[in-house]
Amino acid sequence: MSEAAEVWITGIGLATSLGEGLDANWDALTARRINVDEKGFAPYVVHPFALVNLDAQIPKKGDQRQMEAWQRIGTYAAGLALDSAGVKGNKEILGRMDMIVAAGGGERDLAVDSNILNLAALGNAAPGFLNERLMNDLRPTLFLAQLSNLLAGNIAIVHGVTGSSRTFMGEEAAGVDAARIALARISAGQSDIALIGGSQNGERKDLLVLYEFGGFNLKDKFAPVWARQNNAGFALGSAGAFLVIESKAHAQARGARPYARLTNVVADLALRKHPGDVTTTLEKLWSKLGKIDGQGAIITGATGAEPVTSEERAFLGKHRGFAVRATGTVFGHTMETQFPLGIGLAALSISRGALFSPNDPTGLEVEMPTPPSQIVVVGAGHWRGEGMALVEAIK
Template sequence: MTELKSSNPGLVEVWITGIGIATSLGEGLDAHWDALNARRVNVDEQRFAPYIVHPWAPIKLDAQIPKKGDQRQMEAWQRIGTYAAGLALDSAGVKGNPEILGRMDMIIAAGGGERDVPVDLAILNGYVKGNSSPAFLNERLMNDLRPTLFLAQLSNLLAGNIAIVHGVSGSSRTFMGEEAASIDAARIALARIASGQSDIALIGAAHNGERSDLLILYEFGDFNLKDKFAPVWARDKNGGFALGSAGAFLVIESRAHAEARGAKPYARLTKVVSDRAQRKQPGEVTKALERLWSRLGILDDDGNLLTGATGAEPVTSEERAFLNQHPGYAVRATGTMFGHTLETQFPLGLALAALSISRGALFPPNDPTGLEVETSKPPTQIVVVGAGHWRGEGMALVEAVK
């Protein structure tokens, strides 16, 4: 395998030094590693039936969000993200260090915020009853919307809450655009550090999949998995995705910065590339993934691949066609264990790749179709793949530090 400088001449080496994950399988690295090796899946087929969700595991928020007032003014997706961000800062050894936190960049991928469903229902019921006058709408706006609702609906308030709770106060960027947003968040953060524009950054995303409004939205596109859970590769042409609740954040920094403070790496983030196939003709996603693959540089012949494959069609079949062109790779679909977490899916893949490299093993397959195979070889290189359910493709190369 070729050294970093051969494929990225003149660029700074970038380490992953902190990982924070809080999902349906629990919180923290040990809990996730144990769950993955036990092939555990946490799904709820009843609460939103016929739709299936991967619910966030019970967590004591006080451990990372100590003030009850802060917890109350956030909606669930912000609490999930702020909590996971705190875990990442702890993991990197920078929690409570004002000198580092004060200049730490933050690049977040976020959705459009959460709706106040009871208020929406009251307005819709009013319309059904013929009450759609401006006075009715003004009354609802004046009486039903609490002051903090708009905070819950502002995408950049996840970054804002992380700054308030954890003191991360360097530059801040929030990207929107579902799966593609987190791919570009990672790509730009890596580029800033690799080019010397930044020393250290917090990247990641959060998603609350336990929302009836989201399920309705994705049902309009026929994206939801219904009735019974199945692993990603075992879903048929009419499969779909099961939404998952998860937060995944990483601290990445230049090697020199990490070594200067005595930090140890989980892995190296070598490259992140992105694309946006038009998807007007069958096979365009497969071609886009092949183009991205060619941009990663020198790859192992028998490497490892983590994919955020959604289970939705036709993109999942097109991604599978790409995987079939690389049969030497040990594949793992994170969507089986965690559900589809939209913006969080790509940083979750990065986190699991770095965790696997640091543990010297790839977690076992959880797939009855045979696409995913066992491997005992310690991973030194893992490709992370993300193909959005509707738009956006990306890849990252995560490697062991030499």
């Protein structure tokens, strides 16, 4: 049996509420800056997307018009990742680059929904009314909600990524599996290079309503993730995070410089029937990652929703030698995108020789004075799904 290929992270594309690109996001993290809106969707708190020049990554206006916001965010971030990896416009590489996207159900057309509900409430709903309105009012790319694989399709059209394509659904767990399966394929020699990631438009009223049904939304006033015990919930964030990962041999052959090594990704699904189930599952995943130094760091996508955040905090309490950072405080909760975002920030931190600043009044997050050589990325879904990734410096 041949030895598993080493896998490098060679491209990172971030477009978030803090800005576009690695420098803008890093500078904001260092300055402890947070972009949050408590009024626009009151009583719900959201992290709105930063303004970008879409033409820079999606040059055709027609392409921009036919996408909804979540697709524009993701396609933009994917372009940044390809630029970062030095493969933008390289038809030979893009033509065989695999793509795994983690995506939600897409955006609804709220104007159509509202019109249907208003007419129905007025008693103007004749037989066949609903079917007629859906057929006449929705665009061809919509059927109740946009198809989740439209993001991958737009990335293929705009950027020319035309190798194999997979789209995973399943909220936070989809982001974990996108990374896990891409890593497994490259490690096994089934693929040389892949684009992975996701995007989220957190400024969607339909999503806010959906998550309110489960009591998951953060309301009224923003607070960091670790300070929400008395006001539990997540603040949805708008972000796109994509990564280019490839085998060491492939990267070296084209002269690519890596940010870090993606060593392992593991996943599980706690039943969550009893208190402590998530804590136990996270410990099991930790034991499967491989050899971990005692002075590393942890970047977690902790949501702020309960009881999962408290159970994750109990897990972190067993690993006090690790400096912790919660992406949900700064970026909001970006669902499918949260895990790729964490991996991207881990690789960026390793490449810059420093963990970004803590942003937490409770004392759980502390400064890390030494450069991190290992960072564990943790993802525990607000409702289901757990995962971890080990990102390491290349020696």
